[in-house]
Amino acid sequence: MPKVIKNVGCPYCGACCDDVEVTVSDDGKRVLEVKNVCAIGTQIFMHGGDHDGRIKLPRMRQPDGTMKDVSFKEAIDFTAKTLLKAKKPLMYGFGSTNCEGHAAAARVMERAGGCLDNCASICHGSSFLAIFDNGYPSCTLGEVKNRADVIVYWGSNPAHAHPRHMSRYAIFPRGFFTGKGHKSRTVIVIDPRFTDTGRVADYYLQVRQGHDYELFDAFRMVCHGHADDIPDVVANIPKETILEVAEVMKNARFCNFFYGMGLCHSDGRNHNIDIAISLTRDLNEFTKCTIMAMRGHYNITGPGAVWSWQFGFPYCLDLTKKTMVHMNPGETSSVDLAMRDEIDAFINIGTDAGAHFPIPAVQHLKKHPFITIDPSRNMASEISDLHVPVKICGVDDGGIVYRMDNVPIQYRKVVDAPAGVPSDEEFLDAVYERMVELEGEGFI
Known part of the structure; x- marks a missing residue:
């Protein structure tokens, strides 16, 4: 008789979904079915155990x-x-x-x-270098789910890299203080290319490739009261859009930045992460704000x-x-x-x-x-x-x-x-x- 095992952790991405249900054969050697898991996680489970195609000797x-x-x-x-x-x-x-x-x-x-x-x-080695210099004002994914009403994805595309991230932790789930799910949140996506993550965004900012640092700097200028000194266009983003998005961040109950390889591997690298952490600190003068790296494996x-x-x-x-x-x-x-x-x-x-x-x-x-x-x-x-x-x-x-x-x-x-x-x-x-x-x- 097949056996169903619940609350299993998924060995794919850094989201580590631990609500997976796995059905295994009665001899305990093969996975028959998996639920609550993305397509890539499914493949990993199905290739486990004692199946015919597995390498069994060095x-x-x-x-x-x-x-x-x-x-x-x-x-x-x-x-x-x-x-x-x-x-x-x-x-x-x-x-x-x-x-x-x-x-x-x-x-x-x-x-x-x-x-x-x-x-x-x-x-994410560049993240380590920035964190060594500037700290890491972060939180847990549970806090994001239950509290965050403004979500910023900067240089990351979880729709592909972390398939259940948005549905389990960030955008769609109903948390303790975010009882309406997606309707309780404002989603901001900042990326040089339009991604599938950008399709769910309330604000999509197509930043100029390699100019993320300039946009971070513009947001910091708003936080420090120097909005009038911002040029008409910064990193391909109009000034009025920068001011509007900055106000959304400042007026949030709880804002969280999720950043990915788009910041770590573009011009600036650890300096991009350094100023992202500084912006997070600046926003804490107005609201609660945290930051988190979108780790891959x-x-x-x-x-x-x-x-x-x-x-x-x-x-x-x-x-x-x-x-x-x-x-x-x-x-x-x-x-x-x-x-x-x-x-x-x-x-x-x-x-x-x-x-x-x-x-x-x-x-x-x-x-x-x-x-x-x-x-x-x-x-x-x-x-x-x-x-x-x-x-x-x-x-x-x-x-x-x-x-x-x-x-x-x-x-x-x-x-x-x-x-x-x-x-x-x-x-x-x-x-x-x-x-x-x-x-x-x-x-x-």
């Missing part, structure tokens, strides 16, 4: 270039020896890994004396939280000195290390560096041992020397994940993984133990 590249199935013991031994031989190994990714895996990875790389980085270095917030607790830094960690942890984005960030060809062993885990890194960076990394730890095939796994399949957190493995608002959520498994397939934590713990054994045997 694959190692042979001298003739083909991939051959090997045992997990061989994969553990190869990974441990690779890390011990390397002078400066790098482990990168962790967007789709639970926090237990993040802690295990930190232990491995600390012993290996290498570098440890997560997707933030090519994603469902647990990309996790490594920042775990490693900050362990080492004092959220990303771009240089552990080569072992006694002192060093972080300097631009020097110790993954792409920069790869572009300078400083890395002599690379582990791609819970992400796809083959798809996301610049081609020259991948070419440098491919000169040396290249390992991918991921449940599925991707561009990185297909150029790897070793591909290790692992469990999928939230489907056939449990663990702690951090939602985009830094709230930790306990995920749980709903089906059994194929026999013998380890979790990220189990595999990395085994690698650590093998490293200790090899060092005891005088391997290096």
Whole structure:
């Protein structure tokens, strides 16, 4: 008899929807149906468990270039020896890994004396730099749902990137103080292109590409009483529109900014986030205002939280000195290390560096041992020397994940993984133990 499991967390985006209902087969090995989840989340659930197309053994590249199935013991031994031989190994990714895996990875790389980085270095790393300088006046998604009557999406398109964000947290849900749902809220979308998110906006401001900082500055001028000094047009937005939208923000009961990669990856980068935080602070002179990054993967917030607790830094960690942890984005960030060809062993885990890194960076990394730890095939796994399949957190493995608002959520498994397939934590713990054994045997 099929079993229905309720209140399951979705392993797709940073919204971490935890109201998913999953129907599993009576043997507990296959997902039959999922409810309250987007199309992408559905695909992740349906590919979990013991289905026919799943990779169940590690694959190692042979001298003739083909991939051959090997045992997990061989994969553990190869990974441990690779890390011990390397002078400066790098482990990168962790967007789709639970926090237990993040802690295990930190232990491995600390012993290996290498570098440890997560997707933030090519994603929201600029947010970290701005937050270090200017603070983070944020809140939880629950507070947004229950209190916010003005929602600003700036440089983000949740209709595609976070499909249930608007319906679950921001625009459509009926909260304690927003009982009329969408009718209780004013939606402002600021983006250089008209997106599907813009279709639900009360105000759509098509800012000139790369000129977000100027528009932030104009809003701040209004807050500081210098509206008369604003030019007739700022960043492609007419002055009268700026004044009107600024009044909407100032007169809100609770205003929240959701910003995305449009600010982090355009001209200004961390300075865009810095002034966005400053505008949030300015608006708090008139009303309650908060700001939140639209984090991408469902647990990309996790490594920042775990490693900050362990080492004092959220990303771009240089552990080569072992006694002192060093972080300097631009020097110790993954792409920069790869572009300078400083890395002599690379582990791609819970992400796809083959798809996301610049081609020259991948070419440098491919000169040396290249390992991918991921449940599925991707561009990185297909150029790897070793591909290790692992469990999928939230489907056939449990663990702690951090939602985009830094709230930790306990995920749980709903089906059994194929026999013998380890979790990220189990595999990395085994690698650590093998490293200790090899060092005891005088391997290096």
